[in-house]
Amino acid sequence: MLEMRSQPAQSAPRDTTPLVEINNVAKTYETVDGADVVALEPTRLTVEEGEFVSIVGPSGCGKTTLLNLLGGLLEPSEGEILFDGRPIRGPIRDIGMVFQRPVLLPWRKVIDNVMLPVEVMKLPDAAASRQTALDLLKMVGLAGFERSYPKELSGGMQQRAAIARALVYDSRLLLMDEPFAALDAMTREEMNMELLRIWRETGKAIVFVTHNIPEAALLSDRVVVMTPRPGKIREIIEVDLARPRSLSLMGDQRFGEIVDRIRSLLGLGDGDNPQPRGERSQ
């Protein structure tokens, strides 16, 4: 990352502290009939400032659980998650979330949807935030649609608006839960490139859940491969491909090797089994 968010001087002694530290976090759900279901086995993972980490794995491997734990929407059954050295005990301003669906409020114009976090968090300078929101909409390619209603936008455009909404309060970490799963393949690739550009421009750390293996390899610095229920980390793959990356990278030999490696870790054959288990058909 070239342009990192400017760090306050006093944070210098904590330089070795990762942005996120997941310490032996486990999550167990209780079912209706009282049985315990382990969604996530004790897990350790760190995310550095400005890093792009993907989490891949079959359905029910605890990816979303892990993300919701990070976002403070769930409480760990065991262990704790430190954000910038402080434990997460609920949603915090420094973490933004993008969901699988855009989840725009249909009665609000696009700009008002992007401004929702500003209103909810009661950020001090509303006028400046509005300008930020407008700039963000421009950045995600929605200039001219500020006053449209969500239903007037395509699925891809709605997801762009949702990304702008997650960026408007300038969090340091962005959690994305299969944000492009509902998009068609072409829009998806386009959005991947957009996301890389946004990531480069904003310098935020991103934790990106997907079950699309090439997508994970294309975007990430590291890919966390998880095993099916009960979920735990199988292996973490470093993606040592040069940046900036483009779609043509997908023809690269090294890229292919990384994708194959992830596939085999997930227990998928190469070629004979093109549809990974749990992959949403498009």
Place this chain on the structure above:
Amino acid sequence: MTTMTENIAKRRKRPTRRRQAFTEAGYRTASLIGALLIWELLVWYSDVPVYFIPAPSDIGEALWRGADLYANHYFITLGRTVSAFVIAILVGITMGTLVNEIRLVNRTVYPILVSMQSMPKIALAPVVIVWFGFGSLSKIVLGAFAAFFPIYLNTMHGLKTMDSEQLALMRSLGATRWQTFWKVKLPSALPFLLAGANIGIIYATLAVIVGEFIGANSGMGFLIINQSNQLDTAGVFANILILSATGLCFHYGIHYLREKIIFWN
């Protein structure tokens, strides 16, 4: 090329649709006029006395003759109905919200309301008149009571039927319950709320008229009973015609509001 064909398609489509709507309205008017005509002829060519079934022309005449009388009583009934409805809206939405949002209210008030739900509210009319007298108050109480339930139930139902992802979004932003309620829950519940209002206004009208049947010295219900006692069946029908027209206005009024308020659906 494609834009040209599209343009042509658009230009052609518009008048067709308008003409279609026009034809629809034409059919509707024609069938209505036809039915009235058949009714009129049947009454004329049969020996049915006018106090048994009046012809449409008799009803029209009764309406014309008693215009002042009808207007007088009509506005009294309308005033009672609208008052009852407004009260039911205010109380119904408040109670629906409180029962849904506040656990203590849910535990204490909800069982009472559930047990009252199945009660035929109109059956209370005689008692309500004993309690609140022959004037407007008893009718308003009865109307509000009848209209309250559909509005309250729909509010509660609407607030329960939430998009869980929208709620998760609000939680991820650290929203307070108050913020979540105003920014997400209430707007989402609006379609249900208006559906409740639509039923509520019908119940309010019904209850007010029944109240006027049972004990009143004014209002459309009072007038209907009087006319009926005097075998002025044409007058009764004239009354019913006015009430039906009012009901239709209420219905389309709420429909219009729905289109305006819930534009996103």
